[in-house]
Structures are given as structure tokens and as C-alpha cells.
Amino acid sequence: xxxxxxxxxxxxxxxxxxxxxxxxxxxxxxxxxxxxxxxxxxxxxxxxxxxxxxxxxxxxxxxxxxxxxxxxxxxxxxxxxxxxxxxxxxxxxxxxxxxxxxxxxxxxxxxxxxxxxxxxxxxxxxxxxxxx
Numbered sequence: 001x002x003x004x005x006x007x008x009x010x011x012x013x014x015x016x017x018x019x020x021x022x023x024x025x026x027x028x029x030x031x032x033x034x035x036x037x038x039x040x041x042x043x044x045x046x047x048x049x050x051x052x053x054x055x056x057x058x059x060x061x062x063x064x065x066x067x068x069x070x071x072x073x074x075x076x077x078x079x080x081x082x083x084x085x086x087x088x089x090x091x092x093x094x095x096x097x098x099x100x101x102x103x104x105x106x107x108x109x110x111x112x113x114x115x116x117x118x119x120x121x122x123x124x125x126x127x128x129x130x131x132x
Contacts, residue, residue, distance in 0.1 A: 002132050006121040014114055024051050046086050047078040058099040071095040 001007060022039055027050075029036035034054035042048040056070040074092040081087060093113065097106050116122055124130035 001121045002130060003122065003125050004132055006119070008112060008115040008119050008121070010108065010112075012111070014111055022049065024049075044080075047080050049075070049077050051075045066099050068096045068098050 023041065024037035025040050027036055027038040027040075031052055031054060033056055034052060037051045037053075039049040052074050054070075054072045058066045058069040060066055072092065072094045074090055077089045078086050079089055095106075095110065095113070097109065101109075117126070124132075
């Protein structure tokens, strides 16, 4: 299957298993309403992985309505090319949810997003940009 016939689970349990832990730590960089982390085990600062997490709470507007809560994360994985140039590979995730949404609705939305990154129906999209 592909994007146009995509099928992903609702209400399932998602878990990451196996692999080796990559430990991120606060590096003291100031991020408004957020935190900046790096992988201190990567000795070469040019290719040190980093992650930024930000939070903007919902806020009451003058007309009595609320803005959406916004959470965002980006992970940067630098790559040293054969030419000696360093480029950054980046993944960004943004989560906007209305404050009247239930915790279950918000969790289901995050699970849908997670599956869209690794489900076999989306592989060709992420690999080659296929929209079929």
C-alpha cells in the first residue's frame, strides 16, 4: 500500500524496542519557552547531534476564544561530507491542539503522527517523495 491507501492504527500501543541509547543533555543554550540539548558523547562539536523542544501554552484572547497550544521539537544530525563540508539533516515535529481537546484525543493525535513516520504505507513518501 501507499499514501493513497494508507492504513494506520487507532488506539494501539506504540513502543520503541532494541537499539542503543543516544543520551542528550542540556547544554545551557537559552531557548525562549524551551530547552536545547546536545549529545555530549560526540566529541567533534561540528557533528554533535542536537535537539530543541519548545512549548507555547494556549492563551485566552480578548474575544473569549483560546489559541491552540503549540509544542514543537526538532532534532539535528550533522553529517560530515567527503568534501569536508558539514550539512545538517533535520526532523521537525509540530503539535497544535485546542485546549478543549481531551488528553486521549491529544495522545491519539501524537500516535497518528508517530506512525506516519515509520508505517510501511509512508515509506515511499519519506524515501522518494512518492504521493501514490
